[in-house]
Amino acid sequence: xxxxxxxxxxxxxxxxxxxxxxxxxxxxxxxxxxxxxxxxxxxxxxxxxxxxxxxxxxxxxxxxxxxxxxxxxxxxxxxxxxxxxxxxxxxxxxxxxxxxxxxxxxxxxxxxxxxxxxxxxxxxxxxxxxxxxxxxxxxxxxxxxxxxxxxxxxxxxxxxxxxxxxxxxxxxxxxxxxxxxxxxxxxxxxxxxxxxxxxxxxxxxxxxxxxxxxxxxxxxxxxxxxxxxxxxxxxxxxxxxxxxxxxxxxxxxxxxxxxxxxxxxxxxxxxxxxxxxxxxxxxxxxxxxxxxxxxxxxxxxxxxxxxxxxxxxxxxxxxxxxxxxxxxxxxxxxxxxxxxxxxxxxxxxxxxxxxxxxxxxxxxxxxxxxxxxxxxxxxxxxxxxxxx
Numbered sequence: 423x424x425x426x427x428x429x430x431x432x433x434x435x436x437x438x439x440x441x442x443x444x445x446x447x448x449x450x451x452x453x454x455x456x457x458x459x460x461x462x463x464x465x466x467x468x469x470x471x472x473x474x475x476x477x478x479x480x481x482x483x484x485x486x487x488x489x490x491x492x493x494x495x496x497x498x499x500x501x502x503x504x505x506x507x508x509x510x511x512x513x514x515x516x517x518x519x520x521x522x523x524x525x526x527x528x529x530x531x532x533x534x535x536x537x538x539x540x541x542x543x544x545x546x547x548x549x550x551x552x553x554x555x556x557x558x559x560x561x562x563x564x565x566x567x568x569x570x571x572x573x574x575x576x577x578x579x580x581x582x583x584x585x586x587x588x589x590x591x592x593x594x595x596x597x598x599x600x601x602x603x604x605x606x607x608x609x610x611x612x613x614x615x616x617x618x619x620x621x622x623x624x625x626x627x628x629x630x631x632x633x634x635x636x637x638x639x640x641x642x643x644x645x646x647x648x649x650x651x652x653x654x655x656x657x658x659x660x661x662x663x664x665x666x667x668x669x670x671x672x673x674x675x676x677x678x679x680x681x682x683x684x685x686x687x688x689x690x691x692x693x694x695x696x697x698x699x700x701x702x703x704x705x706x707x708x709x710x711x712x713x714x715x716x717x718x719x720x721x722x723x724x725x726x727x728x729x730x731x732x733x734x735x736x737x738x739x740x741x742x743x744x745x746x747x748x749x750x751x752x753x754x755x756x757x758x759x760x761x762x763x764x765x766x767x768x769x770x771x772x773x774x775x776x777x778x779x780x781x782x783x784x785x786x787x788x789x790x791x792x793x794x795x796x797x798x799x800x801x802x803x804x805x806x807x808x809x810x
Contacts, residue, residue, distance in 0.1 A: 440599060450650070503524070504538055559612055610649075614649050629736075709750050710749055768794065787803050791803070
């Protein structure tokens with residue numbers, strides 16, 4: 423359970439290349455576009471309420487790119503052409519227009535339109551203004567200097583990857599099993615839809631492991647993300663050792679199933695325990711520790727800790743790490759425990775109240791908190807005042 427999703431995928435790919443009884447198929451669907459929440463996905467409360475003290479409001483994808491155009495397209499004469507491309511930018515971050523269509527609209531040559539598109543493809547996050555999956559991944563890998571000849575070969579043969587024909591793929595690329603497995607794992611850390619996180623949240627660092635949806639009947643529900651989701655298939659190889667290979671494959675398939683089930687249940691448990699803040703019934707998350715999730719699942723806390731550090735949950739517009747569902751507890755002498763996020767925000771609100779006497783002292787803040795049912799020491803107030 424210590425392996426991240428990309429590292430585990432590398433293990434599966436290596437096994438599939440060496441085991442003739444195993445076929446590994448990978449889903450290359452870019453993202454799940456169905457089942458978005460029917461209510462606000464209040465993930466901002468897991469990391470702190472939205473600020474009202476002048477902090478910048480979240481940008482839409484259009485606004486985000488619009489601000490970058492003067493930096494990307496230095497020649498003012500080319501910016502109207504850039505605006506035409508921007509009009510074709512989809513929520514995924516891909517562009518739906520072709521160079522010919524843009525050229526026709528702007529009255530320029532397709533080559534001229536293409537040259538401006540290449541400038542726009544330097545926008546952040548990497549992968550914007552791609553016209554297909556291959557181009558999107560290429561842009562991201564080029565930005566990190568990882569677009570090697572082997573990786574270019576892999577991107578040119580994505581259908582073989584999806585079909586699970588890894589042996590043929592390795593032969594075409596002329597590389598060993600370990601090298602191909604590492605290339606595949608690298609793809610898992612990319613984001614096939616880099617624009618999907620804009621609108622009300624921070625940039626998705628990669629495709630999420632799980633998608634969170636909401637319905638009035640079921641409440642909050644999880645389903646696995648689709649990008650490079652692996653599925654194992656057992657075959658009957660015509661080799662002498664087929665029985666041993668098949669047995670080994672069955673064991674691996676069972677381990678994979680158990681691993682995915684445990685990660686899914688851990689994420690479900692954390693979401694259930696923070697449902698009140700997701701529903702908007704609480705302003706702040708409740709204290710949640712590793713033991714709160716580990717105990718009902720009958721596993722050790724360190725196992726949950728490793729899951730917490732790797733899993734990414736999204737809703738099609740924003741994403742957070744599972745770690746952000748966990749919050750330490752601050753003792754409260756007269757009531758339930760609270761989180762550092764809640765205490766820091768309560769202190770900030772007290773200090774923001776108009777006063778003719780200037781900012782309140784820590785002792786004054788402590789007394790106000792007592793009136794709110796929160797009994798903490800002045801030293802604790804001083805500590806969290808600096809974070810408010």
